[in-house]
Amino acid sequence: MKFSTSLALAAAASTASAHTIFVSLNGGKVGDGVRVPSYDGPITDVSSNDIVCNGGPNPTQKTSTIITVQAGSSAKLTWRHTLTSTASDVIDASHKGPVMAYMKKVSNAATDSGVGSGWFKIAEDGLDSSGKWGVDRLIANQGIQTVTIPQCIAPGQYLLRGELIALHGAQSANGAQFYMECAQINVTGGSASKTPSSVSLPGAYKASDPGILYNLYTGQKTYTAPGPSVFKC
Numbered sequence: 120m121k122f123s124t125s126l127a128l129a130a131a132a133s134t135a136s137a138h139t140i141f142v143s144l145n146g147g148k149v150g151d152g153v154r155v156p157s158y159d160g161p162i163t164d165v166s167s168n169d170i171v172c173n174g175g176p177n178p179t180q181k182t183s184t185i186i187t188v189q190a191g192s193s194a195k196l197t198w199r200h201t202l203t204s205t206a207s208d209v210i211d212a213s214h215k216g217p218v219m220a221y222m223k224k225v226s227n228a229a230t231d232s233g234v235g236s237g238w239f240k241i242a243e244d245g246l247d248s249s250g251k252w253g254v255d256r257l258i259a260n261q262g263i264q265t266v267t268i269p270q271c272i273a274p275g276q277y278l279l280r281g282e283l284i285a286l287h288g289a290q291s292a293n294g295a296q297f298y299m300e301c302a303q304i305n306v307t308g309g310s311a312s313k314t315p316s317s318v319s320l321p322g323a324y325k326a327s328d329p330g331i332l333y334n335l336y337t338g339q340k341t342y343t344a345p346g347p348s349v350f351k352c
């Protein structure tokens with residue numbers, strides 16, 4: 120009896136802490152060109168500056184690397200439970216929700232905080248008609264989120280913000296868990312034929328958005344992710 124109680128407690132504890140981090144880009148080393156945090160916990164206040172590139176309760180490491188990425192190419196964002204987890208430990212399966220990516224043009228990707236206007240969404244994987252979530256697909260894909268860097272944007276330095284929202288507690292106000300990190304990239308070869316319309320972070324999300332205050336357990340068949348629609352060339 121005592122034994123099974125402690126097992127149950129251990130299981131509950133591991134679920135509670137089974138968060139996630141976008142740890143590396145295009146197969147690079149963990150934290151090389153991606154501002155990884157010291158702790159894998161979520162951000163829950165969408166009005167805080169920490170919603171942009173993490174921080175606050177999860178201080179992030181600086182990195183001087185700026186990763187070259189070809190416009191029009193696929194970029195691979197690797198998500199892991201912790202900085203040292205393997206591909207079999209991406210995030211707890213309870214943490215269902217959308218997986219997205221944003222970009223922002225900056226003059227210095229190694230130093231720009233990302234706070235403020237200029238963000239556009241380049242990818243969004245929410246709920247499909249079979250009831251599977253972006254997080255389910257991310258786990259099945261061993262933590263690799265593949266996004267296309269738009270071909271038509273201007274070349275230059277950008278922040279690439281990978282974001283995952285876990286909705287397992289999102290039926291309560293401020294219960295959605297936001298996980299995000301920013302990669303520092305230099306986009307080459309972009310045609311600069313379009314300028315994406317953009318939003319501010321913080322600012323684009325409200326705690327009451329239907330994709331943020333959301334009940335995962337009532338069998339809803341649709342989901343509207345927060346933020347703008349995905350930019351298309």
Ligand SMILES: *[C@@H]1O[C@H](CO)[C@@H](O)[C@H](O)[C@H]1NC(C)=O
Pocket residue numbers: 185275276305306307
């Ligand atoms: C970005 O790429 C351009 C074009 O190759 C290059 O001239 C520039 O030095 C690069 N900047 C950085 C920070 O890597």
Ligand SMILES: [Cu+2]
Pocket residue numbers: 134135136137138139161214285296
């Ligand atoms: Cu968690």
